[in-house]
Amino acid sequence: MKTDKKFIQGIIAFKPKKDFIKAELVISLNELVKFCKDNPEFLTEYNGEKQLKIQVKESKSGKFYVDHNDWKPNQKDSGKTFVEQKDDLPF
Numbered sequence: 001m002k003t004d005k006k007f008i009q010g011i012i013a014f015k016p017k018k019d020f021i022k023a024e025l026v027i028s029l030n031e032l033v034k035f036c037k038d039n040p041e042f043l044t045e046y047n048g049e050k051q052l053k054i055q056v057k058e059s060k061s062g063k064f065y066v067d068h069n070d071w072k073p074n075q076k077d078s079g080k081t082f083v084e085q086k087d088d089l090p091f
Helices: 029-038
Strands: 011-014 024-027 043-046 049-052 054-058 064-068
Touching: 029 049
Parallel strands: none
Antiparallel strands: 011 024, 011 064, 043 049, 054 064
C-alpha cells in the first residue's frame, strides 16, 4: 500500500563535495522543532528520550532528500534471539 510522503521539514540534504563524505545536511532548528510538534506520530521513544528517525535518500533525478524512517520489524521477528552457530569443521 502506497501512502503520501510527508517530507521532514527543517533538514535539507545535499550531495557531498568530497568522496569520503556521504551527505551534507543543513538543519534549521526552528523548522525542525515545529515539524516535530506538528507531527508527533513521527516520533519514537528510546530510553525515555523522544527521537525522530530519518533517512537520507536519493530521488530519481539524483537530488538528496530527508525522509521519515517508518520501518518497523515484523511482529514475528521481534523478540527473536540469535545464537552464534559453531561449526565443527577443521578449517
